[in-house]
Amino acid sequence: MxxxxxxxxxxxxxxxxxxxxxxxxxxxxxxxxxxxxxxxxxxxxxxxxxxxxxxxxxxxxxxxxxxxxxxxxxxxxxxxxxxxxxxxxxxxxxxxxxxxxxxxxxxxxxxxxxxxxxxxxxxxxxxxxSIAVTQAHLQIPEIHDAIKAGRLKPDGKVILANMDIKVTKVAIEPVWFLPGMAARLNVDEGTLRRILYTESGGMHPELITRPDLKVWLPPIGSTTAYIFGNPQDLSNPKIELTCRVHDECNGSDVFGSDICTCRPYLMYGIEHAAETAQKGGVGIIVYYRKEGRALGEVTKFLAYNARKRQEGGDSAATYFKRTECVAGVEDARFQEFMPDALHLFGITKIHNLHSMSNMKYNAIVGSGIEVVNRISIPDELIPQDAQVEMEAKKAAGYFTTEAPKKGEELAKVKGRDIE
Ligand SMILES: [Zn+2]
Incomplete structure (x- = not known):
């Protein structure tokens, strides 16, 4: 058919x-x-x-x-x-x-x-x-705190005397090569194109009328990479690389909403990325516009309410279920495509991966990038109100502190992704 x-x-x-x-x-x-x-x-x-x-x-x-x-x-x-x-x-x-x-x-x-x-x-x-690169300084309160606490020190190169961090930032707009995406999702290209056409309300008829046009620029948000140290070192597997792949959480990242660990984890990643660059390594934070597990903020806020109002209150046991009831799925981020941004920089080895998400880890190693250590968020950085999220992660067998050997990762590490 x-x-x-x-x-x-x-x-x-x-x-x-x-x-x-x-x-x-x-x-x-x-x-x-x-x-x-x-x-x-x-x-x-x-x-x-x-x-x-x-x-x-x-x-x-x-x-x-x-x-x-x-x-x-x-x-x-x-x-x-x-x-x-x-x-x-x-x-x-x-x-x-x-x-x-x-x-x-x-x-x-x-x-x-x-x-x-x-x-x-x-x-x-x-x-x-569809990609642009520029340089800037970051002024971040948590980084100032880290310097005051003695965890980081200005060196005049990566961190300046006024506590600014020097970065190279890269904006990446989506350019989708549809046959390659279909192959990665294991669906046939025609099916993928028809569903994209239908679910976007028929926005781009060429998805189904022009199978000869293989590339689609979808109307979605971009991705931004922040690089600490020399960007050319990212492709050298001998140089220590600290990496965080972060999915947007506007409430926490920008406004400091305390129901999740997103901003603390992001800031911890920036601190470690800067520290690695100071030691002669390189750091990268890739920020993906996939708000609320790519379900969007409306769905996310509805799920928050549903969690808080259920009988017995918000609990780890029902953490995933409430999102699925509202959204139809518990997660729509499709980490299968996330490593593409890492391959833009020629990354082949990540020494320190800041992520507890098995979906992210599996996507990265499945794309041929070696991961040496996985870094989880320190307990003292977890906000009180985010304990339910952390308990849900524990209950789902989510924590993985030891990186499996290359080749056995996909079979060995299985779990749910809620980051
Ligand atoms: Zn969050």
């Missing part, structure tokens, strides 16, 4: 508009080592005839761009002036960039595309970066 439908839509496409709608479209060869043969992702609207991807740049902000255009404040023909926008540090290329299976949700050539695609820029293609 599914195959029949796919074939039918493919036939309609071939018979009607494939070469009429996008006659200047460059065919993409995902993973090809030669950028010119790989070709740039072109999803801008200034010349629809040149598009070779579904969707639009800027993730969820494409909707706000549309509002700017609708209100007459933004010209739909505007092209970005990329002069002086390039990365201040060299990142890649890494072997992972040219493996069509390692990175299926990030476009490594979306970083400074001017360097890879001059020929196509010169021909007038409106190619836009």
């Amino acid at each position: 599914e195959n029949t439908q796919d074939k039918r839509s493919e036939h309609i496409v071939l018979a009607t508009h494939q070469n009429l709608k996008y006659p200047e479209s460059l065919p993409l060869d995902w993973g090809n080592k030669d950028p010119i043969k790989r070709a740039p992702v072109v999803a801008s609207q200034t010349n629809p005839r040149a598009r070779n991807a579904i969707g639009s740049h800027s993730g969820s902000y494409a909707v706000f761009r549309a509002l700017s255009i609708a209100s007459g404040k933004y010209s739909p023909s505007h092209r970005p002036d990329l002069n002086n926008t390039f990365s201040p540090v060299k990142i890649g290329p890494h072997p992972s960039w040219f493996d069509s299976t390692k990175m299926v949700t990030v476009d490594p050539l979306g970083l400074d595309p001017q360097n890879h695609f001059k020929e196509f820029f010169d021909k007038g293609y409106d190619i836009r970066p």
